[in-house]
Amino acid sequence: MGRHYNRQRYWARSMLGYGTIFHAQPNTIHHSLAEIEAKGHLVGVVTQNVDSLHHKAGGRNVIELHGTLARVECQSCGHAIPRDEFQAMLKSLNPTWVQHIRRDVTREEERVKTVIPPSHTSPGETGSVRPDGDMDVALDFAQFTYPPCHKCGNEATVDVTMATVSVKSVLKPAVVFFGENIPPKVKEQAAELVGKASGGLVLGSTLTTYSAYRLVRDLHAAGKPVWCINKGPTRADALLTRKIEAPIQEIMADVAEML
Numbered sequence: 001m002g003r004h005y006n007r008q009r010y011w012a013r014s015m016l017g018y019g020t021i022f023h024a025q026p027n028t029i030h031h032s033l034a035e036i037e038a039k040g041h042l043v044g045v046v047t048q049n050v051d052s053l054h055h056k057a058g059g060r061n062v063i064e065l066h067g068t069l070a071r072v073e074c075q076s077c078g079h080a081i082p083r084d085e086f087q088a089m090l091k092s093l094n095p096t097w098v099q100h101i102r103r104d105v106t107r108e109e110e111r112v113k114t115v116i117p118p119s120h121t122s123p124g125e126t127g128s129v130r131p132d133g134d135m136d137v138a139l140d141f142a143q144f145t146y147p148p149c150h151k152c153g154n155e156a157t158v159d160v161t162m163a164t165v166s167v168k169s170v171l172k173p174a175v176v177f178f179g180e181n182i183p184p185k186v187k188e189q190a191a192e193l194v195g196k197a198s199g200g201l202v203l204g205s206t207l208t209t210y211s212a213y214r215l216v217r218d219l220h221a222a223g224k225p226v227w228c229i230n231k232g233p234t235r236a237d238a239l240l241t242r243k244i245e246a247p248i249q250e251i252m253a254d255v256a257e258m259l
Contacts, residue, residue: 005141007170012144014173015090016100021051021069022084029203030057032252037061041259044193048205048212050175063189065182065211067175074149075170086147086171093145100139147171182211194218199241202228204248207235216240 026034034057036042044061045054052070054062072086073079091098147153153169176182190211194200200219207213216236219226225241228234229248237243244251 007146008141008144011090011146012094012097012139012141015087015094015097018083018087019101022087024051024053026053026057028249028253030054030059032249032256034058034060035256036259039259043196046190046193046212046215048209061193063186063193065176065186065190067173067186069173069175071174072171073174074152075172077149077152079149079151080174081171083173089147093147097144187211190215191218194222197224199224200226202226202230202234202236202240203252204230205234206230206232 030053033042033045033054037044037060038058044063045059046063046065047054048065050064050066050069052064052068070083071080072083148169149171194215197219200216202216205212207216213235216226216239220236220239226236226239228236228240228243229246229251230243231245234240234243
């Protein structure tokens with residue numbers, strides 16, 4: 001996000017793919033964890049996902065290690081706005097791009113339909129929404145416009161090239177990109193949750209990132225049991241009390257019902 005063209009590309013792709021992320025609904029796992037928490041058997045959830053589905057499912061104590069796509073934050077003053085509000089700004093500034101998003105009235109949700117101009121099309125190429133909410137498309141981003149922070153940036157006329165917008169007023173999704181550090185406050189919250197827990201349960205994670213592995217390591221060091229439901233090896237296999245390789249949704253639904 002440090003260069004103007006990179007921001008053009010990211011926000012253009014994000015605008016096209018946002019509908020899929022925004023309208024995503026919690027699955028059985030999210031609902032089961034929320035139910036178990038409501039019954040008092042779970043002190044909280046630490047997730048590496050950025051889709052906020054645990055919140056949608058009714059989770060009360062949810063710590064998002066890598067942030068959330070639900071907000072956009074200024075890299076200078078810290079001012080934050082809802083992502084759907086920012087989406088409206090992007091659409092207003094880029095009306096010609098809105099044609100790439102169609103409204104599916106029958107289901108009352110935004111669905112994404114990528115229309116790739118012939119000059120940019122490769123045989124068999126299609127658009128797909130990536131996990132962080134942006135769509136992988138082959139389009140020319142040179143004329144795409146994004147707004148600066150309206151609190152500390154220039155609130156006057158937004159130049160179509162955004163050449164006058166300084167880095168200090170750049171807006172960025174409230175997520176931890178690859179290579180960035182997790183905010184200290186989030187680390188503290190996760191560590192506090194681990195301290196309160198009598199044990200840990202890892203669901204569908206290889207624990208490759210150190211931020212997640214560290215929590216399992218701390219639980220193990222404190223003599224607390226750590227169970228894991230995941231298909232395939234994890235970074236913390238040697239620290240696990242028990243590991244189950246089975247479909248997570250079926251198991252969690254049964255656990256929530258039994259408790």
